[in-house]
Each structure stands twice: as structure tokens, then as C-alpha cells.
Amino acid sequence: MSWCSCSRRPLAAVVAGGLSLGLVACGGVTDGAVGGGDYPAEPITLTVGQEPGGSTDLIARALAEGAQDAFGVSMPVENQPGANGAIATQQVANQNPDGYELTLLNSTLITTTAQVVPEEEAVSMDDLDVIMGLSRDDYIMVANADTGYESVEDVEADSGDISYGTAGIGTGSQLAQLLLFEEAGIEGNEVPFDSGAPALTAVMGGQVDVATVQVGEAMPQIEAGTATPLVIFSDERNEHLEDVPTAVEEGYDIPVAQYRAVAMPADAPEDVKDTLREGFEEIAATEDYQGFNDENYLTPEEISGEEVEEQWTGMADEYAQRIEENGLDLGGEDA
Amino acid sequence: MDFTPVIQGFEVLLEPENLVFCLIGVIAGMAIGVLPGLGPAATIAILLPLTYSMDPIPSIIMLAGIFYGGSYGSTVTAVLLKLPGETSSAVTALEGYPLAQKGQAGKALGVGAVSSFVGGTVSIVVLTLVAQAIAGFALEFGPPEYTALTLLGIMLVATIGNGSKLKALAAAAVGLLLATIGRDAFTGELRYTAGNLELTDGLQFVPIAMGVFGLAEILHNLERRRNATSMPVATDRVLPSKSTMQESAGSIGRGGVLGFLLGLLPGGGATVSAMASYGIEKRLGKGKTKTPFGRGAIQGVAGPETANSAAATSSFVPLLTLGIPANATMAVMFSALLIQGITPGPQLMTTDPDLVWGVINSMYLGNMVLLILAIPLIGLFVRILYVRTAILSPIIVLIVCIGAFTISNRIFEVMVVIVFGVLGYLMKKYGFDPAPLVLAFVLGSLLEDNFRRSLLMFDGDVTRVTGHPIAMTLLGVFLLVVLVPIVVKLVKSRRPDLIGGVPTGVSAKGDDGSDGADRGAGNANGGDSDGPDHAVDARTGSGSGDGPSSPGGSDRT
Numbered sequence: 022m023s024w025c026s027c028s029r030r031p032l033a034a035v036v037a038g039g040l041s042l043g044l045v046a047c048g049g050v051t052d053g054a055v056g057g058g059d060y061p062a063e064p065i066t067l068t069v070g071q072e073p074g075g076s077t078d079l080i081a082r083a084l085a086e087g088a089q090d091a092f093g094v095s096m097p098v099e100n101q102p103g104a105n106g107a108i109a110t111q112q113v114a115n116q117n118p119d120g121y122e123l124t125l126l127n128s129t130l131i132t133t134t135a136q137v138v139p140e141e142e143a144v145s146m147d148d149l150d151v152i153m154g155l156s157r158d159d160y161i162m163v164a165n166a167d168t169g170y171e172s173v174e175d176v177e178a179d180s181g182d183i184s185y186g187t188a189g190i191g192t193g194s195q196l197a198q199l200l201l202f203e204e205a206g207i208e209g210n211e212v213p214f215d216s217g218a219p220a221l222t223a224v225m226g227g228q229v230d231v232a233t234v235q236v237g238e239a240m241p242q243i244e245a246g247t248a249t250p251l252v253i254f255s256d257e258r259n260e261h262l263e264d265v266p267t268a269v270e271e272g273y274d275i276p277v278a279q280y281r282a283v284a285m286p287a288d289a290p291e292d293v294k295d296t297l298r299e300g301f302e303e304i305a306a307t308e309d310y311q312g313f314n315d316e317n318y319l320t321p322e323e324i325s326g327e328e329v330e331e332q333w334t335g336m337a338d339e340y341a342q343r344i345e346e347n348g349l350d351l352g353g354e355d356a
Numbered sequence: 357m358d359f360t361p362v363i364q365g366f367e368v369l370l371e372p373e374n375l376v377f378c379l380i381g382v383i384a385g386m387a388i389g390v391l392p393g394l395g396p397a398a399t400i401a402i403l404l405p406l407t408y409s410m411d412p413i414p415s416i417i418m419l420a421g422i423f424y425g426g427s428y429g430s431t432v433t434a435v436l437l438k439l440p441g442e443t444s445s446a447v448t449a450l451e452g453y454p455l456a457q458k459g460q461a462g463k464a465l466g467v468g469a470v471s472s473f474v475g476g477t478v479s480i481v482v483l484t485l486v487a488q489a490i491a492g493f494a495l496e497f498g499p500p501e502y503t504a505l506t507l508l509g510i511m512l513v514a515t516i517g518n519g520s521k522l523k524a525l526a527a528a529a530v531g532l533l534l535a536t537i538g539r540d541a542f543t544g545e546l547r548y549t550a551g552n553l554e555l556t557d558g559l560q561f562v563p564i565a566m567g568v569f570g571l572a573e574i575l576h577n578l579e580r581r582r583n584a585t586s587m588p589v590a591t592d593r594v595l596p597s598k599s600t601m602q603e604s605a606g607s608i609g610r611g612g613v614l615g616f617l618l619g620l621l622p623g624g625g626a627t628v629s630a631m632a633s634y635g636i637e638k639r640l641g642k643g644k645t646k647t648p649f650g651r652g653a654i655q656g657v658a659g660p661e662t663a664n665s666a667a668a669t670s671s672f673v674p675l676l677t678l679g680i681p682a683n684a685t686m687a688v689m690f691s692a693l694l695i696q697g698i699t700p701g702p703q704l705m706t707t708d709p710d711l712v713w714g715v716i717n718s719m720y721l722g723n724m725v726l727l728i729l730a731i732p733l734i735g736l737f738v739r740i741l742y743v744r745t746a747i748l749s750p751i752i753v754l755i756v757c758i759g760a761f762t763i764s765n766r767i768f769e770v771m772v773v774i775v776f777g778v779l780g781y782l783m784k785k786y787g788f789d790p791a792p793l794v795l796a797f798v799l800g801s802l803l804e805d806n807f808r809r810s811l812l813m814f815d816g817d818v819t820r821v822t823g824h825p826i827a828m829t830l831l832g833v834f835l836l837v838v839l840v841p842i843v844v845k846l847v848k849s850r851r852p853d854l855i856g857g858v859p860t861g862v863s864a865k866g867d868d869g870s871d872g873a874d875r876g877a878g879n880a881n882g883g884d885s886d887g888p889d890h891a892v893d894a895r896t897g898s899g900s901g902d903g904p905s906s907p908g909g910s911d912r913t
């Protein structure tokens with residue numbers, strides 16, 4: 022057996038390996054529609070700090086779908102999961118602000134996670150320029166249908182005997198639920214899970230009585246009647262769940278939600294930022310993207326970068342204050 | 357039960373579009389499975405935008421095909437190169453790779469393909485009959501149940517190592533410690549991260565496995581110099597012979613049941629299934645198999661392969677009947693359904709029977725395609741082994757590095773592979789089997805998280821576990837498996853006449869069905885390694901410490 026005929030396999034494997042890389046950089050080949058050194062002349066990378074398939078990733082991919090039309094170049098989505106997005110965000114913040122490196126930001130990384138991690142790990146808005154806000158993803162507290170709970174008062178009545186699931190340390194889910202329980206004087210056992218889905222599963226299996234998860238996760242169970250929605254933690258009702266009151270309406274001033282925005286390294290040239298803003302506005306106006314928001318129960322929050330920075334910084338300060346006032350322990354060294 | 361929707365599901369499947377996408381999915385899955393690194397969950401997520409413009413049924417059929425096709429594909433590299441691309445195939449490498457080294461790669465892959473086919477197909481049939489009835493089982497499995505299950509799993513892992521019991525335990529202990537790296541999920545404290553942000557989420561399984569198995573193997577082979585072309589590649593048949601199938605039948609049956617049941621569980625059941633199957637086969641088969649475990653026992657390929665394929669299929673049950681994603685891939689599938697405007701939930705079977713049964717029935721076809729594709733492809737894959745080490749090794753290293761990088765687009769994971777490759781090489785050189793390390797690593801975080809979660813649920817009161825019948829049963833089994841051999845050995849050593857056995861430590865013959873040579877070798881290895889080159893090869897499947905205090909050393913329960 023001569024080796025040359027046999028080596029075809031490994032060669033094929035290498036070729037296939039290249040293919041799989043190609044998959045990652047999906048659409049890495051451009052048609053060079055824009056010439057003359059004008060921005061953008063090459064693909065724009067959109068880095069996501071979460072696993073592929075999560076809601077943040079899906080939003081990024083929905084945006085990237087429209088990039089070819091809006092910018093004339095493709096927009097490969099690159100996942101760099103780790104530390105709740107801190108790794109990806111810091112990586113992007115250290116790049117040149119030339120407009121070819123963007124990231125999809127989760128507000129809880131700035132507003133909530135920052136409360137539980139050591140200072141050097143916390144991500145600051147100062148290192149980034151926000152291009153525009155995208156949408157709001159609400160947190161909702163649900164109960165196992167068998168508990169018979171239909172409102173926060175019902176839960177209050179069983180105070181002391183409640184166990185509640187959260188999506189983990191330093192998440193909006195944990196913050197919202199802890200604040201609510203503290204303000205309502207409800208006592209119970211906090212059981213953190215790795216993410217929203219297992220927390221919801223524990224509610225359905227009766228391992229915990231209630232849990233706070235994102236609306237998109239809870240919706241199938243709410244529609245099927247296996248989980249009862251109790252309260253939504255944003256400042257206004259969710260249009261998909263008009264009957265569910267907000268925490269604010271119930272008398273607890275706890276506006277916690279997951280907001281998302283596109284950002285780039287700080288100090289970007291104005292014209293690059295303008296091009297990007299116009300492009301993303303164009304994508305946001307497409308029917309495909311709007312349909313995507315709707316199917317994933319996301320509420321559009323397409324505000325300017327300045328407004329996002331103001332909003333998120335405000336939230337971070339408010340949360341810090343509320344955590345201190347209520348003497349909450351979210352965990353972590355600095356909490 | 358009304359079978360009309362099931363039959364309609366076949367009609368749906370037979371639409372040309374659905375057939376084509378089933379094929380595409382399975383083939384893409386297999387190709388991606390063969391390459392280590394990028395797993396099925398990531399692949400599906402990346403291909404998700406392609407499905408935006410497709411109809412729901414073909415797109416879900418295709419994505420499902422990628423999932424179970426990938427689970428078979430990763431067997432190929434696990435067997436040929438000891439390079440597992442996924443948790444489940446790590447176990448297949450334990451017996452499959454020794455087989456490949458003996459020139460029986462075709463046999464290993466052939467049995468793997470047939471086992472996967474049987475596991476998958478039987479699982480679909482059972483799923484069709486009882487899906488709705490058993491869906492609730494998944495919900496019964498909370499943190500206390502998982503704690504008990506994982507305990508049982510770790511106990512099985514203790515028996516997986518070949519060679520010195522003490523060294524296996526040491527490796528497992530290191531695996532458990534490695535699992536503690538990263539942010540504590542309950543207090544938010546950082547543990548053993550040395551201030552490195554990259555370690556915040558802890559280490560990942562795939563780079564560790566690629567390192568201590570695949571890369572370590574290459575380093576080890578390099579030491580043997582250039583003569584490594586003499587890899588004994590026999591032209592062995594791919595389609596398993598009748599006698600091979602007879603040997604494997606029991607393992608396939610047990611693996612199928614185990615895989616189906618564990619696959620139903622949300623949060624890692626499928627991961628445990630291949631390991632559990634291997635542990636059970638090793639216990640049952642000790643001294644009875646033609647080839648001892650650790651040297652290429654075909655049962656150790658057949659059982660886990662059936663289990664992981666059955667589990668891959670049954671993990672669709674919680675998603676389709678309850679709307680619960682049982683693992684990372686199902687979570688992406690959940691999103692895929694949402695994007696298609698379909699809400700996966702308890703009502704899905706009633707509102708979208710075409711989709712549910714179309715997808716389920718497509719798996720028959722997919723499994724068939726995999727088998728038909730696999731048999732001729734195995735002949736080609738096996739030829740990788742003909743390539744000279746000097747040419748093959750650098751190529752594999754390159755693929756490993758690319759694979760590691762694609763996991764999270766970070767060079768950090770490549771570093772992890774290299775560090776663990778060196779570690780695995782040193783372990784091999786000094787007679788430590790890396791398998792217990794890798795498997796304990798997987799189970800370690802499951803155990804810790806679920807145990808602590810249980811304690812929180814119980815308000816710190818351990819006795820409240822008595823209110824959980826499934827957990828109690830599992831704990832009972834755990835105690836039985838640990839205690840019975842100890843008691844038996846104690847009784848035997850005191851009253852040899854009663855049992856008809858011979859006191860332990862004097863002779864190993866005939867007392868418990870394990871053959872003497874097997875046990876003798878196990879003891880010899882207990883001393884120390886016998887030359888670096890053949891440290892592992894020389895080891896037998898035994899590893900039976902004779903001390904009554906080591907549960908793993910028991911042969912019979």
C-alpha cells in the first residue's frame with residue numbers, strides 16, 4: 022500500500038476542517054461591493070459573549086442576516102463565551118475602533134454582574150461606544166401550577182416555606198427575585214441553577230415553588246398552563262402577556278430587565294458610527310427582524326447609543342443602591 | 357393509543373423535501389462529528405439562520421439529523437485516533453482504540469455503527485409507544501435524584517481505570533479537583549482561577565479529553581520513533597461477524613435500555629449513559645470476555661455506543677412532550693422551533709402532530725442512512741491508520757488545535773489541549789490511566805452542583821431526601837453495589853469452606869469467575885509501571901485490588 026493513495030483521507034479531513042472554520046466565519050467571503058476605501062470595505066465581525074443558540078446569540082444572528090443589504094458586506098457572528106460575556110467584551114474593547122469589530126452587549130453584564138465580580142473583572146461602559154439599543158427581554162416570575170399561586174400575595178402568604186430558583190449568580194433573574202422577596206418580606210431558600218431553562222424545569226417538577234426566568238423561556242409553559250405567571254419585572258407590561266402585572270404595579274419598584282445593544286471600541290470616528298447606526302436602523306426596520314423580535318417575545322428598544330449609556334449607567338447605580346439598602350447578598354467577593 | 361398521527365408522520369417524511377433535508381442533516385452531522393471540537397450544539401446554532409427561510413418540518417428534521425449524525429461521527433476519531441469529539445465517545449475510545457491498534461479498527465467501527473443503529477431505532481420505537489406516558493419521568497428528576505445518580509456514576513468510574521487502583525483513584529481525584537475550577541455557582545467566589553478571566557467558567561470537557569487522550573497518544577507514539585509505521589493494520593471485515601454480534605448482543609440490549617432511560621433526563625442524563633453502560637459492561641464482563649477490558653473488549657464499544665445513540669434519540673422526548681430542553685443541543689433546537697413560530701411545549705403533540713411525528717419518524721431514515729453510509733466509509737476511514745506517523749501526527753495536531761479553537765474562538769482552549777496533552781503523556785509514561793480523570797471531571801461538577809442544590813432545597817436537612825423515592829432507590833443501589841462485595845469478601849476470607857472459594861490474596865482462581873491471568877496482571881501493575889512504552893498496553897482490564905475496602909475491586913455483585 023503506497024502512502025500516497027492512503028493520505029487522501031487525512032487530506033480530506035483537513036479540507037473538511039477548513040470547511041468547519043468556514044462555517045464559523047459564515048459568509049466570510051464578500052463581494053467587495055464597496056470600493057474606494059470607504060467604510061465598510063470588508064466583513065464586520067460581530068462578537069457575542071454567549072454560547073451559540075442562546076437568546077443573545079440569536080439576536081446577533083438575526084441582525085447579521087440583514088447586514089449584506091444594509092452595509093454591502095457580510096457580518097460574521099463570532100461566539101466567545103465566558104465569564105457572562107466579560108471576556109468577549111474586553112476583547113472587543115481592546116480592538117481598534119475602525120468599525121470592523123463590534124459586540125452585542127447584554128445590559129446585565131454592566132448593571133448586575135458588575136455587582137458581584139471583583140473590580141478588575143467588571144466591564145465598564147467607558148471602554149465602549151454604544152451604537153444603538155436593540156431590545157428588551159423581560160424577566161418573569163412563574164409558579165408551578167400545582168402550588169395554586171396566582172399572585173405575589175399568594176407567595177407572601179407562604180413566606181418561610183418557599184424555595185425559589187434563579188438563573189444563577191449575578192444574573193438579572195437573581196437580582197429581580199431577591200429584591201422582590203426582600204421588599205415583600207418573603208423568606209425562602211434560594212436555589213441557583215446554571216441558567217433559566219433548568220430553573221424552569223425545577224418549577225415544573227415541583228423541586229422549587231417559583232423561579233424567575235426570561236419570558237421567552239417561560240412562554241411555552243405559560244401557554245400550556247403548566248406554569249402560572251405571577252409578575253413581570255420591567256417598567257411596563259409585556260405585550261405578549263398583557264394580563265400579567267409588573268412588579269411596579271404591585272408596589273415594588275424593581276425595574277429589572279435584560280436590554281441589549283450593539284457596541285464598538287471607544288473613540289470611534291463619527292462617520293463610522295453614523296454609517297453603522299444608519300445600517301442597523303435599516304436592519305431593525307426590516308420585516309424579518311421585526312418578526313424575529315415578535316417570535317422571541319422581545320420588545321424593541323431601539324434608542325440611541327447615548328440614551329443606552331445613560332439608561333444602563335442609571336440602572337447600575339440604582340441596583341447598587343438598592344442592593345445596599347436591602348442588605349442583599351448576591352454572592353461574590355465584593356458583594 | 358391512536359396511531360393515525362404516527363402514520364401521518366411517515367407521509368410527512370416521505371415528501372421529497374423532507375427526505376432530502378434528512379439526508380443533508382445526517383451527512384453534515386457525521387462530517388462534523390468526525391472533526392473534534394465544534395460540537396453538534398454549536399453547529400446547529402451556526403446553521404440556524406439557514407433555516408429561517410425554510411419550512412419548519414424540513415428544518416427541524418435536518419437539525420435533528422445533524423445531532424444524531426454527529427454523535428456517530430465522533431466515534432470514528434475516538435476509535436481510530438483516540439480523539440473523542442464528545443463526552444459520550446470518550447468512553448468508546450477506551451476499548452475502541454486498543455482494538456484499532458490491534459488492527460481491528462474495522463470491527464470496532466462496524467460494531468459501533470450497528471450498535472448505534474440498533475440503539476437509535478429501538479429507542480424510536482419505544483419513544484413512539486410510550487413518549488407521552490413517560491414524559492413525566494423527566495420532571496421527577498431533580499437535584500437530589502441527580503446527586504444519587506452521579507454518586508452511582510462516580511462509583512462506576514472507579515472501576516473504569518486500568519492498572520493500579522491507587523493510581524486510578526489519584527487520577528479521579530485530580531479530575532474532581534479540576535471540576536472545581538471557576539466561579540462557584542452558589543456563592544460567586546472564584547476558585548483556583550489565579551486571577552485569569554479565561555478560567556472564570558472553569559475548564560471544558562472536550563479540550564481536556566482531546567489533550568489527555570489524543571494529543572498524549574501522539575506524544576507517546578513519537579517516543580517510539582519512526583518505526584511506528586508497523587502499526588498492525590489487518591484487513592479486517594467491517595460488517596461484524598455473527599460471533600462478534602453474539603458477543604455484543606447482551607451489551608447492546610443493556611446499553612439500549614440504559615441509554616433510553618437516562619436520555620430522558622434533563623441536564624446531563626445522556627452524558628452519564630455511555631459511562632454507566634461501560635461501567636456495567638466492565639463489571640459484568642470481567643473475566644468472561646474474550647479480550648479483557650482495557651485491551652479492546654468489543655462489549656466496551658457495543659454497550660456505550662448503543663447507549664449514547666439511544667440517549668440521543670430519547671432526549672427528544674422532554675423537548676417534544678414537555679417543552680424542556682434536556683441538553684445544550686436541545687436548547688438550540690428549542691430556539692429553532694421558536695423561530696419557526698412553533699412553541700415547544702406540552703401541547704405540541706396536539707397542535708403540531710405532523711411536525712412531532714415527522715421529526716421522530718425521520719430518525720428511522722436517518723439511522724438507516726448512517727448505517728448504510730458508515731459501512732463503506734469505515735473502510736476508507738480505517739486507511740488513516742496506514743499513514744506514517746511522521747505524516748499523520750502533525751496533521752492530527754493541526755486538526756486538534758483548530759478543533760479546540762472553534763469551541764469558543766479563543767486561543768486559550770488550544771493552550772488547555774496542549775497542557776493536558778503533556779499531562780496525559782506524563783500520566784501514560786508513569787502508568788496512570790487518564791480515563792478516570794476525564795470521567796471524574798465530567799461527573800464532578802454535576803455532583804457538586806446538584807448536591808449543594810439539594811441541600812438548599814432541603815434547607816440543610818439531609819433527612820428530607822427520604823421524601824424522594826427515586827433518589828432513595830438510587831442511593832440504595834449505590835450502597836448495595838459498594839457494600840455487597842465487601843461483605844462477600846469478608847465472609848469469604850473468614851469462612852472459605854462455606855462459599856467454596858479460596859481466601860483472597862492467596863489465589864485468584866475460580867473464586868469469582870475472573871480468570872487468574874487477568875487478576876495476576878492487575879496485581880503486578882499495582883506495584884509499578886513496567887516500562888514506559890507499554891505501560892498501558894500491558895495492562896489488563898482487571899485492576900482488581902484485592903483489599904476488601906476497595907469497592908471497585910469486586911467482580912461480582
